[in-house]
Amino acid sequence: MNRVTEHPILGSMETVKQVEITIDGKVITALEGETIAAALSANNIRIFRQTTRFKTFRKIFCGIGQCTDCIMIVDGKPNVRTCVTRVKAGMSVRTQIGRGEEIFHERD
Amino acid sequence: MKEIDLLVIGAGPAGLGAAIEAGRYGASVIIVDDQDKPGGQLFKQIHKFFGSKEHQASIRGFQIGQELLAEAGALGIEINLSTKVTGIFDDKIVSLITDDENVSSIKPRKIVLATGGAEKALTFPGWTLPGVITAGAAQTLCNIERVLPGKRIVMIGSGNVGLIVSYQLLQAGAEVAALIEAGNKIGGYAVHAAKIKRAGIPIIMGHTIISAKGKNQVEEIEIIALDKNWNHIPGSEKSFKADTICLAVGLNPDTRLARLAGCRMEYYPSLGGFLPLHDVNMESSINGIFVAGDLAGIEEANTALDEGRLAGISSAASLGYIKKELFPELRKEIWGRLGSLRDGSLGAKRLSAKRELIGEKEIHTDLSDSNTPDQPADYTLKDFQESPGFPSENRIKRGAVACIECAQEIPCNPCVDSCPSGAIIIKDSITKLPFLDQNRCTGCGLCLASCPGQAIFLLNYHYSDCKASVSFPYEYLPLPNPGETVMGVNRDGKPVAPVEIIKVDNRKRNDHTAIITVAVDKIFIHDIRSIKRGVRK
Ligand SMILES: Cc1cc2nc3c(=O)[nH]c(=O)nc-3n(C[C@H](O)[C@H](O)[C@H](O)COP(=O)(O)OP(=O)(O)OC[C@H]3O[C@@H](n4cnc5c(N)ncnc54)[C@H](O)[C@@H]3O)c2cc1C
Ligand code: SF4
Ligand code: SF4
Ligand code: FES
Numbered sequence: 001m002n003r004v005t006e007h008p009i010l011g012s013m014e015t016v017k018q019v020e021i022t023i024d025g026k027v028i029t030a031l032e033g034e035t036i037a038a039a040l041s042a043n044n045i046r047i048f049r050q051t052t053r054f055k056t057f058r059k060i061f062c063g064i065g066q067c068t069d070c071i072m073i074v075d076g077k078p079n080v081r082t083c084v085t086r087v088k089a090g091m092s093v094r095t096q097i098g099r100g101e102e103i104f105h106e107r108d
Numbered sequence: 109m110k111e112i113d114l115l116v117i118g119a120g121p122a123g124l125g126a127a128i129e130a131g132r133y134g135a136s137v138i139i140v141d142d143q144d145k146p147g148g149q150l151f152k153q154i155h156k157f158f159g160s161k162e163h164q165a166s167i168r169g170f171q172i173g174q175e176l177l178a179e180a181g182a183l184g185i186e187i188n189l190s191t192k193v194t195g196i197f198d199d200k201i202v203s204l205i206t207d208d209e210n211v212s213s214i215k216p217r218k219i220v221l222a223t224g225g226a227e228k229a230l231t232f233p234g235w236t237l238p239g240v241i242t243a244g245a246a247q248t249l250c251n252i253e254r255v256l257p258g259k260r261i262v263m264i265g266s267g268n269v270g271l272i273v274s275y276q277l278l279q280a281g282a283e284v285a286a287l288i289e290a291g292n293k294i295g296g297y298a299v300h301a302a303k304i305k306r307a308g309i310p311i312i313m314g315h316t317i318i319s320a321k322g323k324n325q326v327e328e329i330e331i332i333a334l335d336k337n338w339n340h341i342p343g344s345e346k347s348f349k350a351d352t353i354c355l356a357v358g359l360n361p362d363t364r365l366a367r368l369a370g371c372r373m374e375y376y377p378s379l380g381g382f383l384p385l386h387d388v389n390m391e392s393s394i395n396g397i398f399v400a401g402d403l404a405g406i407e408e409a410n411t412a413l414d415e416g417r418l419a420g421i422s423s424a425a426s427l428g429y430i431k432k433e434l435f436p437e438l439r440k441e442i443w444g445r446l447g448s449l450r451d452g453s454l455g456a457k458r459l460s461a462k463r464e465l466i467g468e469k470e471i472h473t474d475l476s477d478s479n480t481p482d483q484p485a486d487y488t489l490k491d492f493q494e495s496p497g498f499p500s501e502n503r504i505k506r507g508a509v510a511c512i513e514c515a516q517e518i519p520c521n522p523c524v525d526s527c528p529s530g531a532i533i534i535k536d537s538i539t540k541l542p543f544l545d546q547n548r549c550t551g552c553g554l555c556l557a558s559c560p561g562q563a564i565f566l567l568n569y570h571y572s573d574c575k576a577s578v579s580f581p582y583e584y585l586p587l588p589n590p591g592e593t594v595m596g597v598n599r600d601g602k603p604v605a606p607v608e609i610i611k612v613d614n615r616k617r618n619d620h621t622a623i624i625t626v627a628v629d630k631i632f633i634h635d636i637r638s639i640k641r642g643v644r645k
Contacts, residue, residue, distance in 0.1 A: 004254040047325070061242060084144070
């Protein structure tokens with residue numbers, strides 16, 4: 001886990017409800033109210049999508065909704081900016097290939 | 109269609125400042141922001157701010173944000189979040205989309221555009237690999253979401269954003285492997301650089317990144333030295349392991365809406381590139397559309413806030429809410445505050461660009477055109493000893509005394525107000541260097557935690573027969589315990605000698621800046637300035 005539970009300025013992290021979401025079918029734990037990108041980063045997941053032409057991988061870049069590098073398929077909807085979309089219990093998140101054709105690679 | 113006096117677009121410091129001022133004078137105001145939380149970049153900024161009392165210096169950015177939100181709330185200002193402005197049409201009809209699906213429109217009589225900036229990218233082979241992120245993304249992840257963006261991070265760029273975000277990554281518990289700067293001088297404040305140097309982070313000057321390598325994600329970074337003309341020096345390549353590369357190479361004003369509205373643009377490199385031209389009231393080339401903050405030139409949060417306040421006051425005045433006689437007074441006061449923030453060598457370019465674009469020189473007549481001498485590439489003990497904040501050797505031998513290592517002219521003066529004995533003096537303009545009246549200094553140490561630059565130390569030559577004591581600010585976890593022996597480090601974070609922790613003062617008024625006192629061999633009184641950071645569990 002990469003969570004900053006203790007912080008010299010911000011103090012201890014508030015206890016928030018844990019929720020489960022799936023990433024390419026695999027269940028992971030997220031914290032209510034955090035962004036999908038944060039939940040994936042906390043779970044050491046660094047590949048969010050694959051580009052159309054060169055098939056290279058992408059993760060977040062700007063982190064504030066400006067660049068669209070972090071788009072994924074969320075509850076069946078492609079091109080969702082995961083850095084500004086918050087998790088919900090039971091949410092299904094999938095690695096996006098190109099413009100949104102589903103990807104079925106299972107994560108280990 | 110809903111009609112209101114003022115629509116403010118963007119709920120960062122500039123937008124909040126504009127809304128609060130216009131609301132205070134009676135205008136009906138709505139703020140919209142496309143994010144689902146207000147504050148723009150402000151809530152990520154967890155360090156103590158510079159400036160003076162009027163700029164709320166020594167208060168942390170997110171606390172200023174909380175105060176602004178409370179103020180806006182008390183004035184009954186509506187903030188519509190998750191609401192993006194998608195168009196500004198003739199007659200100031202504005203189209204909005206909320207929650208990505210509900211479309212609406214609104215007809216304000218005046219508009220303040222405070223859309224902020226966008227971070228620049230830097231391209232190199234491998235720059236699209238997962239793990240290359242902007243410094244802002246890193247700051248958002250570690251300070252808002254409380255997730256580390258990586259374990260071993262390299263920062264590119266030594267402007268204030270690069271320096272501050274490196275420091276904040278360390279505070280969150282990440283390892284910062286190095287900070288890379290292409291130029292031969294630190295771009296940001298020397299006091300920010302000094303903090304990360306004391307933490308032992310190498311700042312590699314005169315180098316640039318040539319590639320990020322790794323299978324599917326960043327695993328290694330390669331850098332190269334640059335010559336005087338910024339050409340690569342072949343054979344000087346170096347590689348090291350890193351899983352994250354943060355880009356802090358500047359911002360551009362986010363001019364998308366301003367362009368859409370038809371505002372005239374002009375290019376000012378020292379303010380971040382193209383920006384909407386504006387006059388002394390912050391009004392753009394389009395009547396009734398005002399601009400403020402990073403959109404009107406990339407600067408800092410406190411300049412953004414004051415520009416926003418000015419835009420708010422101007423729009424309220426143009427709507428008749430402020431008496432004609434009062435308006436110039438209010439405006440002058442804000443320009444005075446803005447002037448002091450832009451004073452000094454680091455603000456000189458921004459100040460002259462602002463002057464040129466506004467075309468009203470008299471606004472700044474109280475400020476001299478800065479002719480401050482060139483900044484040294486690195487500040488050494490000698491620079492500090494020659495600066496007016498350093499006590500004499502005789503004074504040091506007489507007993508506890510403050511030692512101010514602040515030798516670069518920056519707009520800042522909270523140390524002055526923090527001293528109950530009036531021993532710190534900054535004359536004329538807040539950018540002048542602090543002067544220590546060493547005979548007045550009682551050695552009480554109250555100034556240490558107030559300094560946002562963490563540049564003040566307390567030296568006590570007579571702690572015991574063979575030891576002196578040194579006190580310094582410390583904002584990392586874990587805090588050491590009194591009685592413990594740890595490694596004392598110098599200004600570059602290099603080990604000097606083991607030291608004993610005498611005191612850890614983390615009282616509330618320090619606002620999370622612990623003041624640590626260590627006993628050191630007397631000969632190290634000018635060397636030891638911090639301790640090796642402990643390992644977090
Ligand atoms: C990573 C980073 C670190 C920084 N660190 C510091 C620092 O430590 N100290 C400092 O003084 N300054 C810092 N800055 C500078 C920073 O830009 C200012 O602090 C300040 O936040 C600028 O204020 P603003 O109100 O102009 O813009 P912002 O705070 O960026 O606010 C603009 C708001 O407008 C919204 N918006 C944009 N377009 C639309 C639209 N079409 N519809 C609706 N809403 C829209 C945005 O979502 C955003 O919330 C930093 C900047 C960055 C990017
Ligand atoms: S140590 Fe006390 S008296 Fe001396 S400068 Fe600091 S606050 Fe003033
Ligand atoms: S010593 Fe004074 S002027 Fe210098 S950074 Fe600290 S508070 Fe600001
Ligand atoms: S990372 Fe840029 S939009 Fe999400």
